[in-house]
Amino acid sequence: EDKVVQSPLSLVVHEGDTVTLNCSYEVTNFRSLLWYKQEKKAPTFLFMLTSSGIEKKSGRLSSILDKKELFSILNITATQTGDSAVYLCAGKNSGNTPLVFGKGTRLSVIA
Amino acid sequence: DAGVIQSPRHEVTEMGQEVTLRCKPISGHNSLFWYRQTMMRGLELLIYFNNNVPIDDSGMPEDRFSAKMPNASFSTLKIQPSEPRDSAVYFCASSLLPGQGSGANVLTFGAGSRLTVL
Numbered sequence: 001e002d003k004v005v006q007s008p009l010s011l012v013v014h015e016g017d018t019v020t021l022n023c024s025y026e027v028t029n030f031r032s033l034l035w036y037k038q039e040k041k042a043p044t045f046l047f048m049l050t051s052s053g054i055e056k057k058s059g060r061l062s063s064i065l066d067k068k069e070l071f072s073i074l075n076i077t078a079t080q081t082g083d084s085a086v087y088l089c090a091g092k093n094s095g096n097t098p099l100v101f102g103k104g105t106r107l108s109v110i111a
Numbered sequence: 112d113a114g115v116i117q118s119p120r121h122e123v124t125e126m127g128q129e130v131t132l133r134c135k136p137i138s139g140h141n142s143l144f145w146y147r148q149t150m151m152r153g154l155e156l157l158i159y160f161n162n163n164v165p166i167d168d169s170g171m172p173e174d175r176f177s178a179k180m181p182n183a184s185f186s187t188l189k190i191q192p193s194e195p196r197d198s199a200v201y202f203c204a205s206s207l208l209p210g211q212g213s214g215a216n217v218l219t220f221g222a223g224s225r226l227t228v229l
Contacts, residue, residue, distance in 0.1 A: 031209075031216070032216060034216070034217065034218075041222050041223060042115075042202060042220035042221060042222050042223055043154075043202075043218075043220050044220075045217055045218070045219070048216070048217060088154065090218075092216050094209070095209070096142075096161060096166070096208060096209060097167075098144055098156055098159050098167075099216070099218060101153065101154045101156075102153075103153035103154075104153060104154075
């Protein structure tokens with residue numbers, strides 16, 4: 001059975017800190033890995049990673065995929081209170097089956 | 112596009128009552144997914160449709176749950192009878208099927224329906 005495991009489950013940091021969120025996956029016929037941010041409402045899409053070693057970047061957020069070791073990391077630099085959210089990681093295979101989500105990492109950034 | 116639209120946003124009902132949640136996917140998307148989210152279990156896939164056809168409903172917890180997609184722009188998730196353990200946020204999401212555009216596989220979620228069963 002495909003699975004995605006995220007760590008840590010929760011994290012509390014101070015504004016300005018840099019954080020690294022981890023996601024490991026076991027997905028048959030793996031195709032891509034996606035990161036979502038969920039604040040109070042619906043998850044919103046951040047990144048989709050398909051190739052190893054190519055960093056995707058959006059402002060203070062960046063992510064990279066390692067298809068050999070079957071993991072991805074999401075980095076957030078100079079954290080702000082607005083980064084407080086649950087970050088979800090999901091794996092996708094090459095077929096028509098749905099994303100497999102991890103349980104998320106709850107990040108709290110305190111002033 | 113207004114995104115994925117769900118209703119109601121909040122529903123409070125008593126045990127035993129029927130609950131119907133509604134979803135309008137993004138126009139042009141041909142895959143639709145129903146998820147349930149709780150603190151304990153995270154985001155769980157209940158059922159998904161491709162081109163309005165139910166593909167996998169193995170995530171539906173019991174026969175009390177049913178889902179339909181009568182056309183490409185509307186889906187319902189029904190719980191009858193509802194129980195307190197059904198209390199959760201129910202999300203609908205849609206996407207393009209793989210190979211049908213650069214956004215394929217990227218799910219867009221609705222704002223969710225928060226269900227409380229007393």
